[in-house]
Amino acid sequence: MIAFASSLINWSYAWANRGALLHGLLVAVEVSALSLVLSVSVGLLLAVMRMSRPPFTWLAAIYINIFRGVPVIVTALWVYFGVSEVSGLNFSVFVAAVISLTLLYSAFISEIFRSALEAVQRGQREAGLALGMTRPRIFVSVILPQATKIALPNIGSMLIGMVKDTSVMFVIGLTELVATVQNLASVSYEYFTLYTAAAVIYIAVAFTVDFAFRTIEKTMQTPPRGGIARAAKGRRRRHVQAIMDRFDASWQQQGTSAP
Amino acid sequence: MALTRPIADTTLVDQALSTAPSHALGDPVVVVEGLRKSFGAREVLCGIDLCVRAGEHVVIFGPSGSGKSTLLRSINLLEEPTHGSLKVFDVEYGPDGASGVRRGNPLELRRTVGMVFQQFNLFPHLTALENVALPQRAVRRTKRAEAEERAALALRRVGLLRHAAHYPNELSGGQQQRVAIARALSLDPKIMLFDEPTSALDAELVGEVLEVMRELAEAGMTMVVVTHEIGFAREIGDLNVFMDQGVIVESGDRTLFDSCTNPRLQKFVSAVL
Numbered sequence: 001m002i003a004f005a006s007s008l009i010n011w012s013y014a015w016a017n018r019g020a021l022l023h024g025l026l027v028a029v030e031v032s033a034l035s036l037v038l039s040v041s042v043g044l045l046l047a048v049m050r051m052s053r054p055p056f057t058w059l060a061a062i063y064i065n066i067f068r069g070v071p072v073i074v075t076a077l078w079v080y081f082g083v084s085e086v087s088g089l090n091f092s093v094f095v096a097a098v099i100s101l102t103l104l105y106s107a108f109i110s111e112i113f114r115s116a117l118e119a120v121q122r123g124q125r126e127a128g129l130a131l132g133m134t135r136p137r138i139f140v141s142v143i144l145p146q147a148t149k150i151a152l153p154n155i156g157s158m159l160i161g162m163v164k165d166t167s168v169m170f171v172i173g174l175t176e177l178v179a180t181v182q183n184l185a186s187v188s189y190e191y192f193t194l195y196t197a198a199a200v201i202y203i204a205v206a207f208t209v210d211f212a213f214r215t216i217e218k219t220m221q222t223p224p225r226g227g228i229a230r231a232a233k234g235r236r237r238r239h240v241q242a243i244m245d246r247f248d249a250s251w252q253q254q255g256t257s258a259p
Numbered sequence: 260m261a262l263t264r265p266i267a268d269t270t271l272v273d274q275a276l277s278t279a280p281s282h283a284l285g286d287p288v289v290v291v292e293g294l295r296k297s298f299g300a301r302e303v304l305c306g307i308d309l310c311v312r313a314g315e316h317v318v319i320f321g322p323s324g325s326g327k328s329t330l331l332r333s334i335n336l337l338e339e340p341t342h343g344s345l346k347v348f349d350v351e352y353g354p355d356g357a358s359g360v361r362r363g364n365p366l367e368l369r370r371t372v373g374m375v376f377q378q379f380n381l382f383p384h385l386t387a388l389e390n391v392a393l394p395q396r397a398v399r400r401t402k403r404a405e406a407e408e409r410a411a412l413a414l415r416r417v418g419l420l421r422h423a424a425h426y427p428n429e430l431s432g433g434q435q436q437r438v439a440i441a442r443a444l445s446l447d448p449k450i451m452l453f454d455e456p457t458s459a460l461d462a463e464l465v466g467e468v469l470e471v472m473r474e475l476a477e478a479g480m481t482m483v484v485v486t487h488e489i490g491f492a493r494e495i496g497d498l499n500v501f502m503d504q505g506v507i508v509e510s511g512d513r514t515l516f517d518s519c520t521n522p523r524l525q526k527f528v529s530a531v532l
């Protein structure tokens with residue numbers, strides 16, 4: 001089966017057009033990366049609004065329910081043809097794609113953050129308060145790091161979804177991977193080869209994202225696991241070791257009894 | 260009401276006449292008067308009067324649900340009292356202070372009152388050292404290097420300097436609780452609140468935490484401790500307070516456990532011992 005399928009693929013044709021394909025991938029990755037950063041920021045803001053008090057709660061709830069319900073293709077067309085026409089701002093397709101994905105994914109990511117924030121134990125906030133820390137500081141230094149760790153795997157899935165959803169942006173003329181493939185195929189008719197190549201590239205991206213997020217998760221374990229984490233925390237570990245040695249020594253010099 | 264210790268200075272005489280206190284007590288630092296707290300329609304604290312003096316060790320005990328935690332958490336305003344007065348170092352924090360008196364800022368209150376929880380509540384994403392250093396950086400804006408040095412000192416004080424780089428999930432319950440104590444102490448609180456600090460611990464780990472608390476008591480720290488460790492209460496308790504159903508039923512010095520006449524207290528003490 002695989003042998004049969006691979007006999008139908010014109011590998012040398014795909015390889016000859018690797019530049020165009022990789023350019024399409026690069027566009028898809030750029031759009032996704034930018035959308036991820038924006039939708040994580042907006043999503044976090046929405047989650048905090050959703051958990052605060054009215055009217056913020058219901059403003060966030062309305063936003064979330066709208067954009068979780070609209071298909072990608074509708075949002076893309078709405079932003080690029082609708083909004084840019086009405087507002088007179090002429091977005092580039094790139095900007096329109098980023099705006100569309102951010103609108104949609106921030107709604108999903110806010111729900112991921114909300115459940116992650118709620119999963120952090122109540123005692124954590126109380127401990128911070130009892131120590132005299134301000135609420136914003138508790139949020140930044142105590143709650144958010146723990147919630148991020150909980151949310152991370154789901155955000156990884158969101159990123160994979162985003163890269164796939166950039167393929168819809170060919171309808172507004174973004175030359176991402178699918179648009180590139182279509183352009184090539186309209187000349188060469190190598191549909192099977194080109195779409196197989198596109199699928200392979202999407203799968204490779206999914207594996208890469210998965211690996212990257214697993215690595216980040218490992219570094220957030222306590223204690224951090226994996227070579228990257230060890231390398232990153234090595235200096236820090238030596239620093240703490242030095243503090244321990246220094247204070248251990250000064251304590252022995254004082255001649256107090258052993259613990 | 261009549262059973263709770265009066266706030267007036269006559270107590271000094273009373274104390275001198277009963278058993279001599281283990282050490283001299285200072286001026287009142289926490290004065291609670293007529294404190295009430297309701298959750299919805301349910302009143303959990305029904306008028307509490309309590310006075311804690313500098314250097315005094317107050318032990319609060321009583322059955323589950325009697326409001327011990329709520330009282331303790333009211334003292335650092337983790338719970339907002341519904342009625343009554345709460346004065347800490349002569350600053351009014353309660354809702355019913357004298358009219359015209361400005362209520363104190365809870366942030367400032369919590370910077371003089373440290374608290375240790377039953378569930379430790381260490382920050383799981385930070386090492387022991389960072390757990391102790393973070394509040395100093397956040398609350399006192401201490402520079403990182405200095406905060407870490409102070410953290411190392413605080414950890415050394417509870418015998419955990421060598422565990423500075425460990426995360427909470429790498430420490431035993433007893434060690435976690437000692438880190439939590441070090442974390443609270445590193446901010447130089449004037450008063451320490453302990454809410455059942457050993458209740459979540461395996462029996463063999465209780466001793467090491469009590470040992471740290473005993474040292475703290477001997478060093479003269481003002482402490483309010485909710486605990487069912489009656490032996491420990493006898494040892495350090497200057498004032499033992501028995502609570503039931505939101506009121507202080509009886510209180511007294513360390514003779515309270517032997518000479519009690521109240522049937523509810525007798526029943527409770529014999530059940531715990």
Ligand SMILES: Nc1ncnc2c1ncn2[C@@H]1O[C@H](COP(=O)(O)OP(=O)(O)OP(=O)(O)O)[C@@H](O)[C@H]1O
Pocket residue numbers: 298303321322323324325326327328329330
């Ligand atoms: N946030 C809250 N909302 C509603 N009810 C509460 C809340 N906190 C405490 N209560 C109730 O107040 C009562 C007293 O609780 P509290 O925790 O002060 O008791 P406790 O004496 O510390 O008991 P325990 O020995 O079990 O810790 C309980 O009946 C409890 O259910």
Ligand SMILES: [Mg+2]
Pocket residue numbers: 327328329454455
């Ligand atoms: Mg309790």
